Amino acid sequence: MPVITAAIDPVTRIEGHLKIDVQVDTVNGVQQVVDAHAVGTLFRGFEKILENRDPRDASIITSRICGVCPTSHSVAAVLALDAACGVGGDTPERTNSRLLRNLVHGACFLESHLLHFYLLSLPDYITGLPMAPWLPGWRMDKRLDKAVVERFRGNYLKAVEQRRNAHEMGAIFGGKLPHTPGYLAGGFTAVPSANDQALFIGYLNGLIGFIRDVYLPDMDLLGSLYADYFQIGKGYGRLLSFGVFEQDNGASPALLLQSGRLATEAGGVQAVNPALITEQVTYSWYEDSQNNLHPSVEDTRPISPKGKAYSWLKAPRYDGLAYECGPLARMVVSGQYPYSVSVMDRHRARAREALLLANAMLGWANDLLVGNSAYTPCDLPVAVTTAAGLTEAPRGALGHWVKIRDQKIAQYQVITPTCWTISPRDTAGNRGPLEQALIGTPVANVDQPIEVLRVVHSVDPCLDCATHVMRAGAGAKIHALGALPGRK
Amino acid sequence: MVVTRRAFLRYCNLAAGAIGLDVLHLSKLQTALGRPGAPSVIWLHGSSCTGCSVSFLNRISDKPGEPADVAEVLANHINLIYHATIMTSAGDTAAAALKRAQESGNFILVLEGAVPLAFGGRCCISYSYAGREVTHAQAVQELAAKAIATVCVGACASFGGIPASGSNPTQAVSVSKLIGRPTLNISGCPANPDWVVWAVVQLLLAQNPVLDADGRPVALYTTGHDGSAEEPIIHDKCPRNPGNTGTLVATQFGQNGRCLEHLGCRGPHTKARCNASWNGIGGHVYPQAHPGHWCIGVNAPCHGCVEKTFPGPQSFYEPYEP
Numbered sequence: 099m100p101v102i103t104a105a106i107d108p109v110t111r112i113e114g115h116l117k118i119d120v121q122v123d124t125v126n127g128v129q130q131v132v133d134a135h136a137v138g139t140l141f142r143g144f145e146k147i148l149e150n151r152d153p154r155d156a157s158i159i160t161s162r163i164c165g166v167c168p169t170s171h172s173v174a175a176v177l178a179l180d181a182a183c184g185v186g187g188d189t190p191e192r193t194n195s196r197l198l199r200n201l202v203h204g205a206c207f208l209e210s211h212l213l214h215f216y217l218l219s220l221p222d223y224i225t226g227l228p229m230a231p232w233l234p235g236w237r238m239d240k241r242l243d244k245a246v247v248e249r250f251r252g253n254y255l256k257a258v259e260q261r262r263n264a265h266e267m268g269a270i271f272g273g274k275l276p277h278t279p280g281y282l283a284g285g286f287t288a289v290p291s292a293n294d295q296a297l298f299i300g301y302l303n304g305l306i307g308f309i310r311d312v313y314l315p316d317m318d319l320l321g322s323l324y325a326d327y328f329q330i331g332k333g334y335g336r337l338l339s340f341g342v343f344e345q346d347n348g349a350s351p352a353l354l355l356q357s358g359r360l361a362t363e364a365g366g367v368q369a370v371n372p373a374l375i376t377e378q379v380t381y382s383w384y385e386d387s388q389n390n391l392h393p394s395v396e397d398t399r400p401i402s403p404k405g406k407a408y409s410w411l412k413a414p415r416y417d418g419l420a421y422e423c424g425p426l427a428r429m430v431v432s433g434q435y436p437y438s439v440s441v442m443d444r445h446r447a448r449a450r451e452a453l454l455l456a457n458a459m460l461g462w463a464n465d466l467l468v469g470n471s472a473y474t475p476c477d478l479p480v481a482v483t484t485a486a487g488l489t490e491a492p493r494g495a496l497g498h499w500v501k502i503r504d505q506k507i508a509q510y511q512v513i514t515p516t517c518w519t520i521s522p523r524d525t526a527g528n529r530g531p532l533e534q535a536l537i538g539t540p541v542a543n544v545d546q547p548i549e550v551l552r553v554v555h556s557v558d559p560c561l562d563c564a565t566h567v568m569r570a571g572a573g574a575k576i577h578a579l580g581a582l583p584g585r586k
Numbered sequence: 587m588v589v590t591r592r593a594f595l596r597y598c599n600l601a602a603g604a605i606g607l608d609v610l611h612l613s614k615l616q617t618a619l620g621r622p623g624a625p626s627v628i629w630l631h632g633s634s635c636t637g638c639s640v641s642f643l644n645r646i647s648d649k650p651g652e653p654a655d656v657a658e659v660l661a662n663h664i665n666l667i668y669h670a671t672i673m674t675s676a677g678d679t680a681a682a683a684l685k686r687a688q689e690s691g692n693f694i695l696v697l698e699g700a701v702p703l704a705f706g707g708r709c710c711i712s713y714s715y716a717g718r719e720v721t722h723a724q725a726v727q728e729l730a731a732k733a734i735a736t737v738c739v740g741a742c743a744s745f746g747g748i749p750a751s752g753s754n755p756t757q758a759v760s761v762s763k764l765i766g767r768p769t770l771n772i773s774g775c776p777a778n779p780d781w782v783v784w785a786v787v788q789l790l791l792a793q794n795p796v797l798d799a800d801g802r803p804v805a806l807y808t809t810g811h812d813g814s815a816e817e818p819i820i821h822d823k824c825p826r827n828p829g830n831t832g833t834l835v836a837t838q839f840g841q842n843g844r845c846l847e848h849l850g851c852r853g854p855h856t857k858a859r860c861n862a863s864w865n866g867i868g869g870h871v872y873p874q875a876h877p878g879h880w881c882i883g884v885n886a887p888c889h890g891c892v893e894k895t896f897p898g899p900q901s902f903y904e905p906y907e908p
Contacts, residue, residue: 106677107714110670113636115711141709142633142702143755147748152901158889159897162748165637165776191840213643221674230626230667231660234683235674258657262644269865269879275644276637277775279886282839287886289842293872400755402705410709471840551676 101132102544109554111218113166114561115140116520120550122541131550134529134536136520138561141383141410145398148510153179153478153502157281160498160512165276166213166560169206169268170491171512172281173199173342174498177487179283182502183476188347194472195285196344196351197462198271201298202278202286204343204459205268208305209261209275210492210558211425211452215313215445216257219555222548223320224250236546241323250320253312260308267301270294285473290466299463306456309449317449321442331441331553333535334420336361337427338518340370340497342490343458354458355451355490358431359421367431370416372488372497377412377513381522384412389525393511394484394499409522413530414513422519422531423494424557425451441556448558478505491515493558516560532557625734626693627786628684629669632722633710633749633758634699638740639671641776645783646876648867659783664790667693681713688732694789695733696782700742700749701726701764702756709756723764730765735789737770738762739782744771744801745894752899762801771801774858775891780868781806800894807857807892811869820853820888823861842885850903852890853882860888 107117121133144163148156156179160171176199179185186192224247225240226232242250265275271288272278280287288294321328341357358367376390383402393414400410413420421427422439426447429435434454435447479502487498494515501509521530529537532554541547629639645656653659660666666673668684675683687693699722702709707721714720720728730736738761741747749758762769770789772781785803788795795803810816817823826833826845836844847854862869862878870877881888887903890896895908 105714107711107719108670108676108680110673110676110680113671115631115670117711117714140633140711141705141756142749142758144748146755147752149752151752151899152903154903155897155901158902159748162635162637162775165635165640168635168637213640217643217672226674227661229661230665231669231673233674234679236676236679255657258643258655262646262655265640265644266646266865266876266879271884273879273881273884273886274864276635276640277891278884279881279889280884285840287839288884289840297872297877400705402708469842471842473838473840475838546677546679 104544104547106547106550109551109559111221111555112559112561113164114138114559116554116559116561118536118550118554120536120547122544122547129541129544131536131539131541134533135408136522136530136532137409138411138520140561141400143398143400144512145510148507151507153182153500153505153507154283156498156500156507156510157283158279161277163512163514164491164560166210167206167491167493167496168276169203169272169278169281170489170496171498172278173203173489174487174496176281176283177489178485178498178500179487180476181487182479182483182485182500183283184479185284185474185476186349187474189474190467190470191285191472191474192347193465194290194467194470195474196347197466198286198288198290198472199281200343200462201459202268202272202280204455204462205264205272206275207455207492208309208452209264209268211448212257212261212264212313214492214558215317215449216254217261218558219445220250220254222552222555223324226254227251236548237543238548239542246319246323250316253316256308256312260305263301264305267298267305270298282473284476285471287473289471290468292468295463295466295468299460302456302459302463306453306460309453309456314449314453317446321446324442327441327552328438328443329440330539330549331535331556332439333422333531335439336419336421336531337430337439338370338416338421338423338495339428339431340488340490340495342428343455354455355428356432359416360431360437361419363437372486374417375414375497375513376418377414378524379412380525381407381409382412383407383410393497393513394486394501396511397509398511411517411521413521413524414517415524418526420521420524420528420531420534422535422557423515424448424519425492427494428490441553444556478502480505482508491560493560494518514560519557520559520561532559624665625790626665626667626687627696628667628687628693628729629696629698630712630722630725630729631670632697632699632712632726632743633702633756634740634742636671636698637776638698638782639669642779642782644865645779646867647780648875653783656779663783664786678715681715684713685715688729691732691734693733694786695729695736696739696786697726697736697743697761698739700746700758701761702749702758704755704757726761726764730761735770736761737772737782737785737789738801739772739777741773741775741891741896744769744773745896747775748897751897768797768801770795770797770803772806773800773802773892773894775896778863780863802892807859810859811862816859818857820856820858820860820882824853824882826882839885846885846887848905849887850901850906851887852893852906853888855895855906855908856888856890856893858892
């Protein structure tokens with residue numbers, strides 16, 4: 099049987115536009131993925147949109163990169179702006195700024211994790227409610243009995259409510275979510291009241307209960323029924339985290355979830371040196387003169403079509419190597435999860451991170467200085483200034499790099515977690531992390547490769563975030579599923 | 587929690603007055619939802635951030651007869667056959683459902699995101715069908731020509747929004763600019779879920795809301811949460827308006843409760859019913875359950891995200907002159 103080339107377009111239950119091309123062959127008697135291309139299908143060019151704007155606008159504009167991790171972009175932007183404007187010191191305003199930024203960001207993490215597990219991932223394992231948009235679905239190996247299906251369906255509906263509650267909780271200080279106006283260069287707009295604090299803690303206690311008593315047990319049950327997925331989707335096994343959630347007001351604050359990277363188990367957790375990050379564009383629709391540059395000097399010059407390029411996602415590499423990021427990377431480098439990389443490990447680390455974070459948020463909410471401003475007055479630098487803001491979105495490492503000239507944005511670069519994880523091949527021809535993770539995935543039914551979707555969803559792709567993404571011209575050999583010659 | 591479609595209609599009978607439906611509306615809604623051939627809804631993403639979809643998931647209401655949350659909206663109110671973020675099916679199965687509805691013509695089209703035209707529209711591919719990639723611009727042209735009605739949700743679909751701002755690197759345009767005729771616009775960044783549900787239900791009832799020059803339903807900013815008349819301009823209902831309340835004008839952020847006009851607030855130039863309207867039950871205030879919020883309530887400036895001038899080239903932190 100020849101190698102079958104098939105495409106899933108659109109990949110649904112993600113944020114944004116993604117197409118997956120896979121080649122499937124039978125190896126050692128098992129039909130499986132032997133090659134993969136991850137292809138985004140949207141390019142918006144936020145870096146160009148930001149040029150010549152007031153640098154302080156970056157937190158408002160970049161929030162709109164993504165409706166699922168908006169506050170993560172705002173955090174990255176204000177970290178860069180605080181650095182550029184010289185905001186520092188151990189003051190009550192800085193304390194409230196840190197706490198409010200953490201609490202609204204944390205609310206969005208919890209929202210995203212619940213959304214991801216129940217609404218985006220579970221339909222790969224259970225059949226949903228008997229109507230659109232849950233029907234039709236793909237045929238799958240049903241390993242869940244009726245009682246388990248009913249349990250998951252019921253908890254899906256509870257999760258709809260709980261993820262909404264997480265956003266309502268964040269809006270107490272953020273005003274509206276997604277896209278809060280709260281994050282400012284120098285701090286945060288809200289001045290917390292005792293009522294705000296009580297309301298926030300009320301919501302948070304409900305979420306902690308749901309995560310502990312429903313989400314984690316559901317995750318463990320799914321993991322036990324699909325234990326083979328602890329061996330599927332392993333990929334390179336290289337993990338990267340920038341770290342997130344500041345715990346003090348110092349210049350290099352302690353973080354709840356640590357910065358670090360892990361290339362091999364023997365090598366252990368190593369420090370991240372941002373100077374070793376480059377973006378490669380050999381297979382991306384950007385001018386080759388932009389190849390292999392550090393994001394602080396990188397430009398975004400689209401060109402299409404271009405030779406063998408197949409994506410507008412650039413390929414970020416750390417010291418030349420592809421890394422995946424996300425909750426699993428954060429939890430492993432923080433010593434909170436054993437080093438094990440797979441579909442189910444990603445889901446389980448995400449669930450455990452949700453509980454760890456929610457409990458920490460309770461402490462931050464109690465620490466709020468009621469009635470105190472969260473803003474430190476600051477001025478934009480007059481001299482040419484470059485600054486970086488490194489943080490984490492729910493789905494992984496996020497970096498913003500800004501160059502300010504004449505108090506305007508001269509240059510802006512964003513590397514999103516999805517750029518790391520869903521990146522195309524690099525200059526050396528090495529696959530991106532998701533492309534690699536798909537290799538070896540067994541596929542029972544090539545027309546409806548549910549197994550491929552399970553691997554894709556485990557990394558929680560957010561193509562809206564991957565601002566440099568686009569599908570190249572389709573080759574004649576690529577066919578949509580169900581439209582393969584002689585197949586239906 | 588999820589009621590059946592029939593139970594929903596029973597609620598409507600009991601509570602028609604409370605949701606502003608007269609008997610004629612009710613019978614139409616029953617007809618609209620009850621018949622097997624009721625219009626379905628297609629929700630398509632263009633150059634967007636998915637934020638309007640996430641906002642849609644934040645739907646909550648305690649009004650009798652109204653769907654309490656998004657699960658009820660989906661189970662009982664609208665037959666949402668295509669929405670890439672939440673639908674189960676993928677790939678060709680998903681695209682085929684879209685094509686079937688397109689051919690039937692019996693659907694309401696909800697569009698999120700701007701329409702980029704650069705690179706032949708190929709910087710936003712909507713889906714593949716029969717081996718052919720369909721750009722978002724093509725998909726919108728084809729679907730809007732067949733739809734019973736087209737609703738733009740959010741700033742990007744309505745007016746171009748952020749993708750079309752600055753140097754507009756992808757030559758993004760609004761839906762109405764692409765198709766060359768006016769659209770019903772539920773603007774905002776994101777669109778408020780109550781406004782979206784309201785608009786879709788109006789269309790299912792074959793009602794045509796009165797629109798302003800920018801295609802926005804006038805009722806959504808002239809009517810308060812309790813149905814009474816409301817000041818349309820944000821500044822005129824702002825608790826920090828110095829003229830109304832004698833508050834001081836802020837000289838920097840962190841000055842609790844002061845007017846932010848000098849710090850970039852666009853409230854004087856923005857028409858919206860935002861007060862107590864976000865991330866909670868519309869109109870509820872603390873200590874009521876699920877109080878609604880707004881940007882003004884957290885000492886933040888209004889960024890004017892419902893206006894077609896959003897974001898514009900001007901700083902969000904300097905005094906705003908449209």
